[in-house]
Amino acid sequence: MRAERVRDQIDGLAAAGLDWTTFGAAAIETLRRALPFSAACLATLDPANELVTATVKWGDVDDDHDLQWSYYEYEVDDVYDFRAVTRRPGAVTALGTETGGDLARSRRWAEMFSPLWDYSDELRAGLAADGATWGGIALFHQGGRTFTPAEQEFVSSVAGGFARGLRAGLVAGAVDLAAAGDGDGPAVLVVGADDEVVSANAGAEARISELGGGTLGEAPLPQIVCAIVGAARRRALDPTAPPPRARLRSRSGRWLVAHASPLVGRGDRGTDVVVTLEDARPxxxxxxxxxxxxxxxxxxxxxxxxxxxxxxxxxxxxxxxxxxxxxxxxxxxxxxxxxxxxxxxxxxxxxxxxxxxxxxxxxxxxxxxxxx
Missing domain, CATH: 1.10.10.10 (Winged helix-like DNA-binding domain superfamily/Winged helix DNA-binding domain)
Known part of the structure; x- marks a missing residue:
């Protein structure tokens, strides 16, 4: 009965006309009433290529490691990523299930989840509605706990409500003119092989701030920048990979397009990436x-x-x-x-x-x- 109430409450939140971040925070809290977990990350995806555009986090998972997240999501050949999960039966899986309990088979767990947060399992689900994937959710256990098949099935059953809430939240509200300003043209920045910003044009910092970032070189880069940098590096190695391009709304409500291209390096130098953020056209x-x-x-x-x-x-x-x-x-x-x-x-x-x-x-x- 608790699970059924939670499903109904998430569906109600999805129809409440909330912006996607408000919906996401409320829906995660609601989900915990039926399924306890240690931490969570809810991501919006561009349905055209399932590239992560933004996140809402709960628990000890933070924004400071978004570049590491993107590295293991887009550049490392791990046991699964969000795109793979969306094609699983029920669009859900857990790390313990995928590895048969041998979590060390996953580089993401061995090199990030375990040493940073002592996570003992991860559950991922794709969030689709009407044939399009609008987001993904990752839940985490600590202390040796794992996600059971019944818990995975429950998350799959509420995924549609999450997807409808994210989808509706993308069009909630109009542009805040005071926050959006009058537009300074495209923002261009180069992210070096060491993940540091090598250079940027005059409008870059304002655009990064609009996406929730801080001073370039001092604060973590926004999730979308981390994601397309990782996707661009993967495409440099695999030309068949999806183009690193995504549409998203900034915090002011402005529609933007983010895209990236790998730059040709010399010698053993890693891949530098040029990132462009510009206003989306109709x-x-x-x-x-x-x-x-x-x-x-x-x-x-x-x-x-x-x-x-x-x-x-x-x-x-x-x-x-x-x-x-x-x-x-x-x-x-x-x-x-x-x-x-x-x-x-x-x-x-x-x-x-x-x-x-x-x-x-x-x-x-x-x-x-x-x-x-």
Whole structure:
């Protein structure tokens, strides 16, 4: 009965309209009522490539070791990573289960989990909704405790609620103009082979601060920077690896795109990585915003045409549907997005995410997007 109540409470939090960090912190506390654990890390993923974009942590796991996390997640061939877990039955596994109790088979455990935090087991689960993976969660035990199959099954059963909460949280709230500022153009920084920032342009520190980081060279880098640095180094060794590029929202609510490329080194020098953080353009982020409302593929098709200004009759003709079917799709779309008309639908997507840039007084660049 406690497990069922926790599932209901997580589902309620997912529908409460919370931003994703507030939802994540509350959902982790709720989960502990049915499943005690020593520490937890909840991560958002870009559903296009399942790259970690940000985290909420609970317990003694901290932000100071994000570069180590990213190293073992993206560069080391370990027993599993988040992408592998999302493809497991139930999208869940535990370190003790994967290693048959021989935890030393995992470099992540032997070189980080055990010496830093004395963790005795890790449970990971992928958080998917409507066929897209929006996040992942890692739970930890100490003192020799391990996660049982029943506990793994329980976490798998609440994963959908977590995913819906993360997905909804990505579009909660509008841009905070005071925090976002007027835009300083792309931020560019080079992270050396020793994981130290080698150089950065004038706008880098402001962007890093917007993502929760501190003074460059003194404070830990934000999770997204750590993740794409590790992903870029893996791609340097394996060209088939996913491109290190991800979309995310900053703390001010601004949509950003982060991407990275490995630089060619000389001799035995390790891989330096150049990282770029820039404002996301409509073609990059509108599909993510629309998907965040939990629309079906056909509903997304309808929304795409509505956003382009196509009337109902032409939508029906282009999608080979009747006008009545289009209207039925629109009713379902309005219910999911929380609006009552086409006008409100367009306003919800554009006003919350783009109009603040217009009223901020920024001009347009030759590309047609806002100038820095």
């Amino acid at each position: 073609p990059e982020v509108i599909p993510l915003i629309v998907a965040s409302y939990g629309l079906t593929d056909r509903e997304r098709d309808v929304v795409g045409l509505v956003l382009a200004g196509v009337d109902t009759a032409d939508v029906a003709q282009r999608l080979h549907l009747s006008a009545y079917t289009v209207q039925d799709h629109l009713k379902k779309i309005f219910a999911k997005v929380g609006v009552r008309s086409r006008r409100e639908l367009v306003a919800r997507i554009y006003t919350d995410h783009y109009v603040p840039r217009l009223v901020g007084g920024g001009g347009l660049a030759p590309s047609g997007w806002f100038a820095g």
